[in-house]
Amino acid sequence: MSTATGPSARGTFLGMPAVPPRSPYGTGHLRGERTFPRAAHDELGNEQLRRNLGKATHSIRAKRLDVTGELPDWEALRDAGSAIKTDTMNRLPELLEELERKVTEHGGTVHWARDGIEANEIVTRLVRRTGSDEVLKVKSMATQEIGLNEHLESQGITALETDLAELIVQLADDRPSHILVPAIHRNRDEIREIFLRQIPGVDPALAATPAELAAAARAYLREKFMTAKVAVSGANFGIAETGTLSVVESEGNGRMCLTLPETLITVMGIEKVLPRFQDLEVFLQLLPRSSTGERMNPYTSLWTGVTPGDGPQDFHLVLLDNGRTAALADTIGREALNCIRCSACLNVCPVYERTGGHAYGSTYPGPIGAVLTPQLAGMHAAKDDPNSSLPYASSLCGACFDACPVKIDIPSLLVELRHQHTEQSGTTAEKLAMKAAATVMKQPKLFTAAQRAAGLGRVVAGRSGTFSHLPPPFRGWSDSRDTPAPPKQSFRSWFASADGAAAMRAAAQDGARHTDDDSQEAQ
Amino acid sequence: MRIALFATCLGDTLFPEAVKSTAVLLARLGHDVVFPPQQTCCGQMHVNTGYQREPVPLVSNFAEQFGDPSIEAVVMPSGSCAGSVRHQHELVAARYGDAALRAGVAAVKTKTYELSEFLVDVLDVTDVGAYFPHRVTYHPTCHSLRMLRVGEKPLRLLRAVEAIDLVELPEADACCGFGGTFAVKNAGTSSAMLRDKMDHIAGTGAEVCTAGDSSCLMHIGGGLSRIKSGTRTLHLAQILAATRTAPHVLTEAAR
Ligand code: SF4
Numbered sequence: 001m002s003t004a005t006g007p008s009a010r011g012t013f014l015g016m017p018a019v020p021p022r023s024p025y026g027t028g029h030l031r032g033e034r035t036f037p038r039a040a041h042d043e044l045g046n047e048q049l050r051r052n053l054g055k056a057t058h059s060i061r062a063k064r065l066d067v068t069g070e071l072p073d074w075e076a077l078r079d080a081g082s083a084i085k086t087d088t089m090n091r092l093p094e095l096l097e098e099l100e101r102k103v104t105e106h107g108g109t110v111h112w113a114r115d116g117i118e119a120n121e122i123v124t125r126l127v128r129r130t131g132s133d134e135v136l137k138v139k140s141m142a143t144q145e146i147g148l149n150e151h152l153e154s155q156g157i158t159a160l161e162t163d164l165a166e167l168i169v170q171l172a173d174d175r176p177s178h179i180l181v182p183a184i185h186r187n188r189d190e191i192r193e194i195f196l197r198q199i200p201g202v203d204p205a206l207a208a209t210p211a212e213l214a215a216a217a218r219a220y221l222r223e224k225f226m227t228a229k230v231a232v233s234g235a236n237f238g239i240a241e242t243g244t245l246s247v248v249e250s251e252g253n254g255r256m257c258l259t260l261p262e263t264l265i266t267v268m269g270i271e272k273v274l275p276r277f278q279d280l281e282v283f284l285q286l287l288p289r290s291s292t293g294e295r296m297n298p299y300t301s302l303w304t305g306v307t308p309g310d311g312p313q314d315f316h317l318v319l320l321d322n323g324r325t326a327a328l329a330d331t332i333g334r335e336a337l338n339c340i341r342c343s344a345c346l347n348v349c350p351v352y353e354r355t356g357g358h359a360y361g362s363t364y365p366g367p368i369g370a371v372l373t374p375q376l377a378g379m380h381a382a383k384d385d386p387n388s389s390l391p392y393a394s395s396l397c398g399a400c401f402d403a404c405p406v407k408i409d410i411p412s413l414l415v416e417l418r419h420q421h422t423e424q425s426g427t428t429a430e431k432l433a434m435k436a437a438a439t440v441m442k443q444p445k446l447f448t449a450a451q452r453a454a455g456l457g458r459v460v461a462g463r464s465g466t467f468s469h470l471p472p473p474f475r476g477w478s479d480s481r482d483t484p485a486p487p488k489q490s491f492r493s494w495f496a497s498a499d500g501a502a503a504m505r506a507a508a509q510d511g512a513r514h515t516d517d518d519s520q521e522a523q
Numbered sequence: 524m525r526i527a528l529f530a531t532c533l534g535d536t537l538f539p540e541a542v543k544s545t546a547v548l549l550a551r552l553g554h555d556v557v558f559p560p561q562q563t564c565c566g567q568m569h570v571n572t573g574y575q576r577e578p579v580p581l582v583s584n585f586a587e588q589f590g591d592p593s594i595e596a597v598v599m600p601s602g603s604c605a606g607s608v609r610h611q612h613e614l615v616a617a618r619y620g621d622a623a624l625r626a627g628v629a630a631v632k633t634k635t636y637e638l639s640e641f642l643v644d645v646l647d648v649t650d651v652g653a654y655f656p657h658r659v660t661y662h663p664t665c666h667s668l669r670m671l672r673v674g675e676k677p678l679r680l681l682r683a684v685e686a687i688d689l690v691e692l693p694e695a696d697a698c699c700g701f702g703g704t705f706a707v708k709n710a711g712t713s714s715a716m717l718r719d720k721m722d723h724i725a726g727t728g729a730e731v732c733t734a735g736d737s738s739c740l741m742h743i744g745g746g747l748s749r750i751k752s753g754t755r756t757l758h759l760a761q762i763l764a765a766t767r768t769a770p771h772v773l774t775e776a777a778r
Pocket of ligand 1 (some may be wrong): 408
């Protein structure tokens with residue numbers, strides 16, 4: 001029954017008491033091969049990558065601040081976005097059923113996919129039915145997440161990405177490194193070279209300007225738009241009230257795919273549903289401003305089922321769970337499902353800025369990725385699961401929380417995930433050390449003794465008064481930082497000493513004298 | 524006002540000068556400064572690293588030491604520790620504490636302040652009578668900036684310091700890369716963040732980089748020391764505590 005459709009046999013686990021399943025291990029792109037620190041280490045060595053990223057994120061950041069700053073009701077909009085999303089998550093089962101009803105009423109077909117494996121099978125079956133062995137893709141995070149392109153390829157079906165940045169990544173046989181700007185890690189010259197190498201018949205005099213590069217891609221894609229029979233898209237929003245789906249983009253290539261082919265298959269994560277059509281008013285303001293720093297994105301496509309004689313005549317909506325119900329079942333995890341994938345948190349994140357998206361090993365990089373990925377796919381599916389390193393890939397600086405248009409408290413969610421991780425991972429050396437530290441620190445006598453012992457470190461530190469090399473696990477720290485040796489006297493012993501008492505008395509007298517001066521001056 | 528000073532475990536052990544300055548400054552402003560001697564640590568490092576069971580005794584000790592109703596305010600020279608007391612203690616108490624702990628935590632939370640917000644918001648002073656004739660740049664630490672929203676308060680205090688040459692730090696609100704155990708677990712990424720912060724500091728030509736958190740200053744200062752930069756780090760309290768009659772040693776050395 002895994003690919004059954006219709007309300008009676010749906011494959012999601014909404015409302016069921018059993019622990020809902022996560023995205024299955026070994027499928028899709030929700031898990032890298034290395035832990036974050038290891039992957040980051042390699043990326044940090046790539047100067048070009050850091051320059052490309054630094055430049056791109058700084059310019060989007062500045063644009064975002066400009067266009068959000070000019071709205072007097074920006075904070076109210078964020079509150080509204082957050083409230084609508086919270087309400088949505090609280091009634092997700094009922095809203096999804098409403099969406100299914102409306103889509104069906106308007107001539108579409110709804111499929112429920114428990115996970116990526118099911119979703120891939122459904123899409124493959126639908127594509128086969130059209131007799132085509134080629135599909136056009138509209139940029140979609142959900143299909144990235146489940147590895148649809150790779151699956152289709154294994155089934156002899158070619159998937160062609162039509163979003164300019166996705167196309168660059170696909171042609172370069174690379175992986176996206178950003179939610180919104182998948183090729184953010186590439187600069188123009190690199191893109192020009194990729195095109196020259198991969199697109200047949202490209203003018204060798206192609207200039208490395210955005211306009212010329214976009215034109216070259218468009219020329220390449222044009223013929224495909226006219227001939228393709230089937231397209232696969234994601235969805236930014238699915239409106240329960242009307243059964244309307246929406247894709248928001250800036251190049252118009254998506255719209256070509258959404259209107260020209262005979263068959264349209266949309267794969268949508270179940271959290272993308274919105275209750276009312278009117279809710280778009282809020283999100284169509286929040287999303288473009290947060291993601292590209294534009295007041296409005298150039299193309300917003302909305303479609304409702306099938307319109308006879310116009311656009312695709314066969315429309316399918318695949319509702320994807322893939323770990324979302326598991327996140328929803330977690331009181332803390334459910335907040336992460338509010339995410340509208342605007343990527344504002346990536347663009348302001350100092351960690352993302354240095355490491356780039358590949359270090360996160362997932363379709364969802366950056367701060368929200370560090371939260372979402374472990375929730376969708378779990379942190380313990382494999383020994384030394386790389387996903388368990390993601391909640392620690394943050395300095396908890398809070399810039400993401402400030403930037404998020406739906407006010408997701410990412411730092412707190414990261415701290416919670418860290419807690420879940422330590423609770424699940426049993427006794428470790430770190431846990432023992434944390435316990436020991438707490439034991440010492442809860443007893444002031446022991447703490448004072450430890451301070452005294454630490455003071456002896458001065459002898460080891462030698463005349464410079466600093467340590468320049470520390471043993472593991474602090475070796476990475478001491479590679480680029482000196483550490484001061486504790487001074488002879490702690491604050492508490494100074495405060496309790498005659499010196500301390502004298503200094504405090506002198507300060508009080510000094511203050512009193514000044515106060516007297518002041519009052520005399522005032523007279 | 525009867526003020527209890529929380530030294531923070533890091534300040535008490537590694538950076539006593541910052542805490543001494545805080546104590547002296549508050550005394551100079553005419554307040555009765557007490558130091559509950561049983562205090563230790565707020566448990567922030569534990570919570571941020573993913574441990575909420577282990578710091579329960581620390582949270583409960585904090586609530587006990589500072590719960591005394593005769594204490595009108597709990598002041599600390601650290602934005603991140605104040606943030607921990609205000610935002611994390613409740614979390615720990617709600618999950619692993621009993622009703623008494625939850626009540627204790629809630630009571631202490633409302634009278635807990637980071638130094639600059641205490642001076643500006645509670646005492647309503649910006650000119651604390653300080654004298655510091657040096658070029659200084661200010662780094663707003665992330666937790667002061669985004670958890671406590673101290674905003675311009677530290678800068679207002681610094682601007683009122685006599686003879687100071689206060690210069691703006693480019694990209695001031697970018698994290699220095701410390702993040703507690705982040706600097707150990709992700710040392711490479713942290714170092715890359717630190718490098719940019721140090722470049723920006725160097726660009727200001729400041730003699731001193733100041734901030735409201737000894738932890739971030741330990742990170743930045745450790746980096747500056749490693750590259751043998753001429754710039755040094757001082758806690759905001761150390762600048763505010765320096766006067767014409769009792770100048771900072773930096774000033775004395777310059778004479
Ligand atoms: S978490 Fe917030 S800022 Fe980040 S992508 Fe999602 S909606 Fe945007």
